[in-house]
Amino acid sequence: MEWTWLKDWWRLRKWRKDRRPSEVESICFCDECIGNDIVGVFAYLSEVSHGDLELCDPSDISLSPQDMDDDGGKVVIVGVCAMEKKTQSKPMKEILTRLQEFEYIKVIVFAEDVILQKPVDEWPVCDCLISFHSKGFPLDKAIQYAQLHNPYVINNLHMQYDIQDRRKVYSTLDSEGIEIPRYAVLDRDSSNPNDHELVESEDHVEVNGITFNKPFVEKPVSAEDHNIYIYYPTSAGGGSQRLFRKIGSRSSVYSPESRVRKTGSFIYEDFMPTDGTDVKSINKW
Numbered sequence: 001m002e003w004t005w006l007k008d009w010w011r012l013r014k015w016r017k018d019r020r021p022s023e024v025e026s027i028c029f030c031d032e033c034i035g036n037d038i039v040g041v042f043a044y045l046s047e048v049s050h051g052d053l054e055l056c057d058p059s060d061i062s063l064s065p066q067d068m069d070d071d072g073g074k075v076v077i078v079g080v081c082a083m084e085k086k087t088q089s090k091p092m093k094e095i096l097t098r099l100q101e102f103e104y105i106k107v108i109v110f111a112e113d114v115i116l117q118k119p120v121d122e123w124p125v126c127d128c129l130i131s132f133h134s135k136g137f138p139l140d141k142a143i144q145y146a147q148l149h150n151p152y153v154i155n156n157l158h159m160q161y162d163i164q165d166r167r168k169v170y171s172t173l174d175s176e177g178i179e180i181p182r183y184a185v186l187d188r189d190s191s192n193p194n195d196h197e198l199v200e201s202e203d204h205v206e207v208n209g210i211t212f213n214k215p216f217v218e219k220p221v222s223a224e225d226h227n228i229y230i231y232y233p234t235s236a237g238g239g240s241q242r243l244f245r246k247i248g249s250r251s252s253v254y255s256p257e258s259r260v261r262k263t264g265s266f267i268y269e270d271f272m273p274t275d276g277t278d279v280k281s282i283n284k285w
């Protein structure tokens, strides 16, 4: 399919005539609420209106990419393929509602049971695909679907395997010349003993021969696992801070445990003091 016309999409945009008065709401755009990298693509859409997002009916044959609007213009069908927890979240609904405001855009949200149960040739057809992984999402099927219909793919699907593994993310950042803390990987799944050599002392660890003085950070290799521990030096009283996915307003707890975890594979890295500033990056791979 020829996609050059899509580049002119912003020039073609026309607000829906029937849009309701705008109203600004406070929406959380963090990755937790929305998903990894859709934010950067649509966060700049400017006005707000309300509406419920209906899940599409895959048997509705009227949903064809050749759809035309009343004036004979091409309607772009944007397919949203992600887990329900993401697509039905409040911030995501807000983004999609804003997207629907464009006269030439029709949004269809793939139903979760269709994504999970049906073969990809039974998924709705779209011109433009927004699809991202979260727990339980069949990324391999999404890739098969993209190969089948060749839509304009917003989120790089293959890279979504990489962002599930902190080791791959770090090596990508490294190879692109992006600075990251000094780190070492303790890989307990490796059959090579050189990959999981750990020497532990009160105030430092040696991971595969590389020394990390406390404070240092210990991260599970799986990027889906947010149980990150920070170990304090004895001069600061020892113990560790256990970070986790926010529960209410709490995202960490102090533990008197000073020894590192002995099961699982981890990245060890230098602690970067930031005076409490948390830097976020929104990735469009």
Ligand SMILES: Nc1ncnc2c1ncn2[C@@H]1O[C@H](COP(=O)(O)OP(=O)(O)O)[C@@H](O)[C@H]1O
Pocket: 181, 217, 223, 225, 226, 227, 228, 243, 269, 270, 271, 272, 273, 278, 279
């Ligand atoms: N090297 C580091 N130095 C200091 N704080 C860190 C370091 N790495 C992570 N953190 C803290 O831990 C939090 C979670 O780490 P991050 O790598 O962003 O994992 P997640 O995938 O769970 O968001 C960060 O927001 C930051 O506050």
Ligand SMILES: [Mg+2]
Pocket: none
């Ligand atoms: Mg983070």
